[in-house]
Amino acid sequence: MVERHRREEAPQAPVDLDDKGRALELLLPGILAEFQPEIGATVNLVSVTVKSQDVPSVCRLVKEDPRLSFNFLMCLCVVDYEEHLQVVYHLYSTDMKHMMVLKANVSPEEPSLPSVTSLWTGADWYERESHDLFGVVFEGHPNMAPLLLYEGFEGFPGRRNYEMPEYKEW
Amino acid sequence: MLGNLKGLMVTFATFFRKPVTYKYPQEHKPIEDRYMGFPVLMWDEKVEEPYCTGCMVCVRYCPTQCMSAVMKDNPLHAEGKSTRRKIVDSFEINLGRCILCGICVDVCNFDAIEMSHEHELSKYARNDNRTNLPRLLEMGRSYQKESGWKPKPVKETKPEPETKTEEAVEAEN
Amino acid sequence: MVDLSTEGQLDTVQMMVNMGPQHPSTHGVFRMVLWVDGERIVDLEPHIGYLHRGSEKLCEGELYVQIVTLFDRMDYISNLNNEMIFCRAVERLMGLAVPERAEYIRVILCELNRVASHLLFCGTFGIDAGAMTPIMYAFRDREKIQSMFEAVTGARMMHNYIRIGGVKGDVPDDFSQRMGALLKVLRQGINETDKLLSFSEIFLARTKGIGVIDAETAIAYGMSGPSLRACGVPMDVRKDEPYSVYDRFDFGIPIGEKGDSWDRYYVRVEEMRQSMRIIEQALEQMPDGPTITPSRLVLRPPQGEVYVRGENPRGEIGVYLVSNGADKPYRVKVRPPSFCNLMAIKELLKDTYIADAVVILGSLDIVLGEVDR
Numbered sequence: 001m002v003e004r005h006r007r008e009e010a011p012q013a014p015v016d017l018d019d020k021g022r023a024l025e026l027l028l029p030g031i032l033a034e035f036q037p038e039i040g041a042t043v044n045l046v047s048v049t050v051k052s053q054d055v056p057s058v059c060r061l062v063k064e065d066p067r068l069s070f071n072f073l074m075c076l077c078v079v080d081y082e083e084h085l086q087v088v089y090h091l092y093s094t095d096m097k098h099m100m101v102l103k104a105n106v107s108p109e110e111p112s113l114p115s116v117t118s119l120w121t122g123a124d125w126y127e128r129e130s131h132d133l134f135g136v137v138f139e140g141h142p143n144m145a146p147l148l149l150y151e152g153f154e155g156f157p158g159r160r161n162y163e164m165p166e167y168k169e170w
Numbered sequence: 171m172l173g174n175l176k177g178l179m180v181t182f183a184t185f186f187r188k189p190v191t192y193k194y195p196q197e198h199k200p201i202e203d204r205y206m207g208f209p210v211l212m213w214d215e216k217v218e219e220p221y222c223t224g225c226m227v228c229v230r231y232c233p234t235q236c237m238s239a240v241m242k243d244n245p246l247h248a249e250g251k252s253t254r255r256k257i258v259d260s261f262e263i264n265l266g267r268c269i270l271c272g273i274c275v276d277v278c279n280f281d282a283i284e285m286s287h288e289h290e291l292s293k294y295a296r297n298d299n300r301t302n303l304p305r306l307l308e309m310g311r312s313y314q315k316e317s318g319w320k321p322k323p324v325k326e327t328k329p330e331p332e333t334k335t336e337e338a339v340e341a342e343n
Numbered sequence: 344m345v346d347l348s349t350e351g352q353l354d355t356v357q358m359m360v361n362m363g364p365q366h367p368s369t370h371g372v373f374r375m376v377l378w379v380d381g382e383r384i385v386d387l388e389p390h391i392g393y394l395h396r397g398s399e400k401l402c403e404g405e406l407y408v409q410i411v412t413l414f415d416r417m418d419y420i421s422n423l424n425n426e427m428i429f430c431r432a433v434e435r436l437m438g439l440a441v442p443e444r445a446e447y448i449r450v451i452l453c454e455l456n457r458v459a460s461h462l463l464f465c466g467t468f469g470i471d472a473g474a475m476t477p478i479m480y481a482f483r484d485r486e487k488i489q490s491m492f493e494a495v496t497g498a499r500m501m502h503n504y505i506r507i508g509g510v511k512g513d514v515p516d517d518f519s520q521r522m523g524a525l526l527k528v529l530r531q532g533i534n535e536t537d538k539l540l541s542f543s544e545i546f547l548a549r550t551k552g553i554g555v556i557d558a559e560t561a562i563a564y565g566m567s568g569p570s571l572r573a574c575g576v577p578m579d580v581r582k583d584e585p586y587s588v589y590d591r592f593d594f595g596i597p598i599g600e601k602g603d604s605w606d607r608y609y610v611r612v613e614e615m616r617q618s619m620r621i622i623e624q625a626l627e628q629m630p631d632g633p634t635i636t637p638s639r640l641v642l643r644p645p646q647g648e649v650y651v652r653g654e655n656p657r658g659e660i661g662v663y664l665v666s667n668g669a670d671k672p673y674r675v676k677v678r679p680p681s682f683c684n685l686m687a688i689k690e691l692l693k694d695t696y697i698a699d700a701v702v703i704l705g706s707l708d709i710v711l712g713e714v715d716r
Contacts, residue, residue: 010668013436013647043436043649073565075650075661077676088663090650090678094562094576097583101650122565125686133400148392148715157400173542180539181476190483202490204515206497231640233409271412271503272511277640285497 015041020098024068028100031065032058045090047101052087052113055104059116062091062102069093070100073116076126078134080159085111085134108159112137133158203317206272206285208265210310211303212319217252219244220307221321222282224258228274236267237274258282261306265291266299281321286313355380360697364393368471368701371711375688375700382696389688394715402675407433407507407642410675415501417677418713420463421656423449423456423492426505428653431586432662433507435651436644439636445509446588447629451522452495452504454618454625458529459488460656461611461618462536464708468608469540471705472549477540484532491525507642509635519626526619533615541609550605554691554703557602564690565683568658569614570707573599573606580654592624604706611708641670657681657708679716681709 017025024046028039035058038049050058062070070091079086089102106113115138116123127138128147135156138144146153155162192199212221224241242259246252274283288309293299301309313319363374372393378386398417402410414425427449434441441449462485466478489499495514496504504511515521540546556566558574571578579596581589597613599606648665658680665674684707691703 010643011645013645013649013666014438016438043647045650072562074652074659075663075676075678077663077674079665079674079676088676090661090663094578099650120565121560121563121690122683122686125682146392148395150392157397160403171544173544173547177476177539177543180480180535184480184535190486202494202497204495204497205493231406231409233405233412269412269501270498271501272497273408273412273503276511 013043016044017041017046018044020096021046024098024100027067031061031068042101045099045101047103049103049105052104052106055087055089055102056114056116056119058102059089059091059119062100063119068100069095071095071120073120073122073126074099076116076123076130078130078136078158080108080134082108082160084108085136087113087130087136089116106136111135112139114139115141117141130158132156135159201287205287205289206270207287207289208268208270208285208291208309209263209274209283210286210288210313211258211261211306212282212284212310212314212321213307217246217254219246219252219254220258220282220303221280222258222261223254223256223280224261225256225279227277227279228283231273231277233271233273234267234269236264236269238262258303261303262300263306264297264300266297284310284313284319286310287316288313357385362700364390368705369711370467370705370709371714373685373709373711373714375692375704377692377697377700379697382698384692384695384697384700387689387692389685391685391711391714394711396716398716399675399677402672404671406670407644407672408640410672411506412501412503415503416712417679417716418655418657418660418681418710419500420710421456421460422500422502423452423496423505424653424655425660426502427453427587428651428655428660428662430505430507431653432649432651432664433642433644436647436649436664436666437638437642439508439638441509442633442636443588443630444513444632445634447625448510448514448634449505450587450589450592451622451625451629452492454621455488455491457618457656458533458615459485461615462488462533464611464656465536465540465608468702468705468708469546471701472546474540474543474546477536480532480536480539484529484536487525487528487532491521494521506635508638509633511635513634519629522622522626526622530616530619533612533619537612541612547605549699549702550603550608550706552601552603552605553699554604554607554695554706555602556687556691560690561602561687564687566658566687567683568655568680569610570607570658570684570687572596573610574602575600578659580652580659584652586651586653588625589621591628592621594618594621594624604702607706607708643668643670655680657710657713658684677713677716679713681707681711682714685709685714 035050035054040047062068070093072092072094074090074092077088084105085108087104092099127141130136131144132146132149214221224239226239229237229239239261240259241256244252244254244257247255272285275285357378357380360377360379363369364372374390376388377384398413411426414429415422418425462481466481469477493499496502558576561571561574575598577596577598594617597610599610644666646668650663652661660680661678663676664672667673692700
């Protein structure tokens with residue numbers, strides 16, 4: 001299908017937080033003050049952007065703070081914004097039942113940031129997957145072997161600039 | 171022990187029920203009316219030509235790119251028998267690639283393509299399921315006969331595919 | 344590693360056993376490399392990715408209407424639940440309202456799909472534990488659900504019925520009648536499967552106390568759904584953060600006590616009964632009206648990112664959707680429930696016997712299409 005250029009800049013989706021999200025929005029700047037976070041919001045969740053080297057300390061803080069207690073790593077993913085790769089952590093608390101997004105930007109040339117497997121064991125396969133598809137190196141991960149792709153696969157197929165092999169019908 | 175005996179009771183109880191299975195090649199399970207089998211092309215019996223004008227909307231929206239279509243000028247239109255200015259010249263669906271999603275039927279503006287009840291298409295060679303226009307129309311006619319299919323009572327639209335831009339088609343949907 | 348000195352004075356040699364990728368009890372193509380000491384599993388390394396199709400990457404090249412078909416094929420046992428989560432993500436991003444009737448149809452079909460999925464689990468789990476008969480009963484009833492899907496959606500498995508903004512079309516006229524009859528049959532069928540399997544002494548011996556995981560570890564691994572609820576954590580998105588019209592129904596969340604394989608099994612059996620309760624209430628409350636909010640075929644949602652959660656039969660599914668305002672999404676990330684549940688297999692299988700490996704893996708109810716995407 002042909003790519004058609006957009007005529008005008010697309011509108012921004014409105015932010016629509018629920019009560020828990022608004023409470024978090026007020027709470028988070030105080031707790032995370034020392035990391036100088038950028039607090040924003042996606043459509044339905046509070047998002048916090050921090051420096052990539054701060055990720056483990058921020059994660060430890062939000063996990064252990066009794067007001068937040070984010071003990072459940074819901075999802076970890078990487079989004080390729082071409083000029084930078086963004087590692088996105090979706091955190092959930094089973095006690096407070098609230099959710100937030102933690103983001104950290106890394107450079108596409110040498111993407112690396114510390115692993116969070118010591119905090120949430122469930123980050124294990126997510127980090128291996130991100131390493132496979134986007135080439136993000138998680139320092140301190142116990143076993144960074146390929147997970148979804150086979151060993152010796154060239155390139156990072158998740159990235160936008162990955163060239164898909166031509167399809168041949170046989 | 172008790173748990174096992176209870177289980178055995180269930181087994182005994184089902185001894186006296188009718189079997190629920192069908193002996194497949196001899197016996198077929200009845201097909202529901204809405205069943206979506208492979209897509210086929212419909213035949214306009216009033217004018218004796220296919221409904222399809224080869225406008226390529228279905229080709230564009232097919233998630234697996236399993237179709238291709240070519241359009242030509244309609245000779246019957248020149249004779250004044252048909253309102254269709256353009257008509258399909260060749261149409262091919264690779265039914266081996268088709269995933270039966272029904273998107274082509276939803277986007278079609280001319281009721282030309284329908285999901286038939288055809289679902290048994292085992293072939294000997296890999297590409298034997300590439301189906302061409304005459305075969306698709308034949309399948310369509312047998313489906314029309316079987317199900318009493320009628321075109322949807324739509325608003326009077328002039329089928330003029332060549333003047334219809336992509337945006338207009340989108341807006342219609 | 345196990346301390347071998349406690350095993351007696353005989354010298355033992357660790358052996359590597361390759362289980363899978365083509366093993367009937369791995370429910371797909373999944374490989375485990377087991378290091379065993381006699382019958383005991385000392386260490387293991389799971390390998391996934393044999394079914395990796397790059398669905399998330401494919402989504403970046405497809406229109407929004409076409410992506411629904413991709414989501415169908417991710418978790419191919421509970422297609423409707425998967426379709427619903429993607430459609431909800433797009434609707435949330437666009438702020439699109441869904442007609443009441445469509446919501447009810449969605450809920451009924453999703454819960455029916457949950458019953459079908461759990462029935463399949465009960466059957467295959469019986470086989471994993473050595474009981475051949477229950478799958479015949481489970482499939483008999485699942486078949487009736489599939490026929491119902493065929494009557495409503497036109498397809499038995501890959502429906503493409505739930506669309507962005509509603510559902511494809513209204514249900515057939517005799518829907519509630521047929522559903523009533525179906526529910527009656529299902530209730531009896533579930534009771535039969537339950538009676539046949541759940542309390543059989545052999546089955547209990549194979550599953551009770553096998554593959555125990557405590558709540559804290561399960562949460563650390565990100566387990567969700569029935570596998571987590573079996574540990575006694577009542578976490579269910581339908582209750583915690585009611586989406587669609589789930590807040591209008593009265594239903595319970597069955598939880599287990601010990602977190603062993605039997606609990607994981609029985610939570611699912613009970614869940615089927617709760618799902619039937621939801622369906623009954625939904626059938627009663629279902630209003631008349633339109634079934635889809637008309638929207639353009641080529642959707643261009645506004646810029647933004649959204650994460651929506653939903654409860655799949657296998658656990659909590661999440662979709663992280665990033666849009667840049669184009670007709671195709673910028674990034675789609677799925678949080679696959681079985682992916683997270685399967686991660687805990689390392690914890691579950693350590694120090695168990697090799698004969699129990701099959702039962703424990705079966706009790707997690709994985710679908711490899713979703714694990715590998």
